[in-house]
Amino acid sequence: MSVSIPGMEEAKCIMLFGYNPSASHPIVSRRIVKAKEKGAKIIVCDPRVIETARIADMHLQINNGCNIAFLNAFANSIVNQGLHNKEFIAEHTHGFDEWWETIKDYTPESVEHITGIPAERIHEAARIYATAETAIIGWGMGVAQQKQNVPTVHTIAAIACITGQIGKPNAGLAPVRGQNNVQGSCDMGMLPNLYPGYQKVTDPAAREKFAKAWNVPVERLSDHEGYKLTDVGHLAEEGKVRAFYNFGEDPLQTEPDAIDLARQLGMLDLFICQDIFMTQTTMLADVIFPGTSWGEHDGVFSASDRTFQRFTAAVPPKGECRHDWEIFQDLSTRMGYPMHYNDTEEIWNEVRELCPTFYGATYEKMAGVGHAQWPIPTIEHPGTPDMFLGGKFTTPDQHALLMAHEWEPPTELPDDEYPLILCTVREVGHYSCRSMTGNCRALSLLAEEPGEIHIHPDDAIARGIGDGELVRAHSRRGEAMSRAVLDERINKGTVYMTYQWWIGKCNNLTLHATDPRSHTPEDKFSACQVEAIEDQVWAERRLQEMYDELKDNLANTAAAQDIEPGQARSSRQAEAVMA
Ligand SMILES: Nc1nc2c(c(=O)[nH]1)N[C@H]1C(S)=C(S)[C@@H](COP(=O)(O)OP(=O)(O)OC[C@H]3O[C@@H](n4cnc5c(=O)[nH]c(N)nc54)[C@H](O)[C@@H]3O)O[C@H]1N2
């Protein structure tokens, strides 16, 4: 994010583009409500009537998969209405003429059939955004989980630049992160192309610096970018990846085309999982390392807006569970590279020494409810709520480069056989793979298996489906049972599932298509069909049986881990159990 989350309250206009904060980030949502109370204009661009749409000045209920067409039309309207900031463009950007070459053809009228939004509404939204004193565009998975995700981010950034809605306080870009520490994973270099602190593995100077700090010959640190998570399945199948160490991730629940992925992971020679709960993925593992949870360990989280926050253990670990960093340390030591950290502060100080942008974020500064927001290069530095102030960007000559892209349709369009669009999203009561919230009794009273499939009443009636009935959803890749909710707040022709449910697993249906740059899957768009189930009594019973069986399998696999050292155990047994 270029802005800070508290700063969102002060913005005069907030445009949400494919982001549903009231379900995903209720605290951010609260800030948006406060901004509204202080007079901010709210624009929501989402194919659903999300909660924020109800308080919005404008809700543009766009068609699924139209992002670049819509944004190009929005940009086109800004320029054709003369609302662009010519001074900012001249002083702080490059490439306007080339950018306009693409954008000039996207009049709102010409793409109305793609966006589903009357041109006049786009002109009005463009006026509100461009003329606001300060404006923020917030986006989430409605952008990231699309075929054209990286191009869409370029387009949004260009819109902020041509209007000068960046480079001043409380105006800019708010791409939100998922979990409490996704930003931290990136900050710490848990990406295949980066060391901690956004230093590239292909940069010889960075490689030299890390080799020296870690006291290894520089050749020991690879100068190649590694593989991405979404490539592991097919690489295992091709024999290019033989061992997979899976840390805090449940890909069999959360990656697309999960049935095929299970088959591919079965081809690994060695599969290690490190998690705090048993999951469908840990059931396949050769070795499971039980880690401690957030309530049992110390550390630092980075929030979406680059704010480091320290947290401390509340209760001691149970049983065999150990801290993640201790597991890594012992493993490294046994593999011949001894590590001797005594606590997380020692690790953190090493990070600070090696990452100039984080150097000022000391444990002392983050004591209690203290925090530190990077860039924070020195101990005296106050931290940086707003980046790029004065229009100074992190390019060699500090200018922003404007980039434009042509719209392309999603990969798998609906047809006669699979006439519905499947869009997969979140719900407020459950979390990602549901290993955590699914183990909480209070939350399971709020919502239970197999989860819900939201369907427009017209589409439900056409299929003889009643509200609350169990249905069969299927695609070219697989199927799942779910419970129909007739919902007028969604577009006709699209159904929505949340990816939390194990029996109602939408990732049995989703398409494994990824953007070539980020390798993020297109979770927001695949073709599917939904059918009524005639015998509802049978379906309810079958649902309960399948769920009980899965829970028993999880418990039994965990129990089977208690084996004598040296005793062989086949993970492929678990695979058989799962099938
Ligand atoms: N309660 C709860 N909170 C969570 C999570 C959870 O599982 N449960 N998960 C966390 C994680 S990992 C993340 S990444 C965040 C994500 O948080 P969000 O970004 O809010 O995630 P989604 O609900 O998947 O998608 C956002 C919106 O994109 C819209 N959308 C779908 N297709 C399109 C399209 O073509 N164009 C546009 N413009 N919009 C579209 C959907 O209707 C949806 O409202 O939430 C986090 N918070």
Ligand SMILES: Nc1nc2c(c(=O)[nH]1)N[C@H]1C(S)=C(S)[C@@H](COP(=O)(O)OP(=O)(O)OC[C@H]3O[C@@H](n4cnc5c(=O)[nH]c(N)nc54)[C@H](O)[C@@H]3O)O[C@H]1N2
């Ligand atoms: N169809 C569809 N699929 C999606 C999405 C979608 O919108 N639609 N969203 C995608 C997104 S944005 C995301 S981020 C992913 C999330 O997918 P995952 O990362 O697979 O799911 P999480 O539930 O966030 O956490 C994964 C595991 O981490 C474990 N864990 C929690 N804390 C700790 C810890 O301290 N140590 C260790 N070792 N383990 C821990 C949890 O028990 C859990 O099993 O799902 C993706 N999948």
Ligand SMILES: [Mo]
């Ligand atoms: Mo996420």
